[in-house]
Amino acid sequence: MSKPDYFEDFEVGATQKFGRYRVTREEILKFAAKYDPQPFHLSDEAAARTLFGSLCASGWHTCAMLMSMIVENMRGANKGALGSPGIDEVRWTKPVFPGDTLRVESTILDKKESRSRPEIGTVYMQNKVYNQNDELVMSNKPMVMFRKRNPG
């Protein structure tokens, strides 16, 4: 089956599984230093004094790694995607540690044609990110706009 690309291609209830993102300590530190320099994202000692227990990735870094897996999965099927107006229910359920390997399960929750723009529609998804122990580390519910293959 080819990957969904245009609005019509998305089937409510369908799930795609994809991605394999190896999380390195170096990348965690680099992202955190630039965008989220809180002590528990920069130092094992500081993290040991928190609920995290040891150095872990910024939640925004996990979002970015998820996006990277999504775009990688869209490769060859990126003519329809028009970006996202927003995301609901971002949840960080477990810390992401150096050495973790992440993967994604993405389910289509709903889809709606635009009333004002007949050539596009919005697809409502739920992404779940798991680590190598099949623990859910993050989830979110994005809205994504897609072109129609056959507008009107």
Place this chain on the structure above:
Amino acid sequence: MSKPDYFEDFEVGATQKFGRYRVTREEILKFAAKYDPQPFHLSDEAAARTLFGSLCASGWHTCAMLMSMIVENMRGANKGALGSPGIDEVRWTKPVFPGDTLRVESTILDKKESRSRPEIGTVYMQNKVYNQNDELVMSNKPMVMFRKRNPG
């Protein structure tokens, strides 16, 4: 007034204004190449064919820049923050373009003591990110856990 740090310091209804983040084309391209390599985040030509009109930052990049301004603002008041279990209603309302300068208005919506952990509580916030023309480019509603200054 000193910056809020511990759970007790946050006053429901209070708003802080802070941040000044100059968005460069180079940083937009670097973030997008690594985490969100969709054509409209990498090329003016591709972006011209979308609703964005011209090259704009990944929404996840805007989230990361917001976080950077938040952590910068917490400087000297970061003993209480314990990270976030999640974020609601992330909304990207306008594209962020090269040359934009972003700032934040952050309002405390609510706060709740933890029932299971008497030493911590959760603060519910709304962040709004504006560009140099005072246009709202992004908003979200994070939950953030804080230590209490005086537990029990």
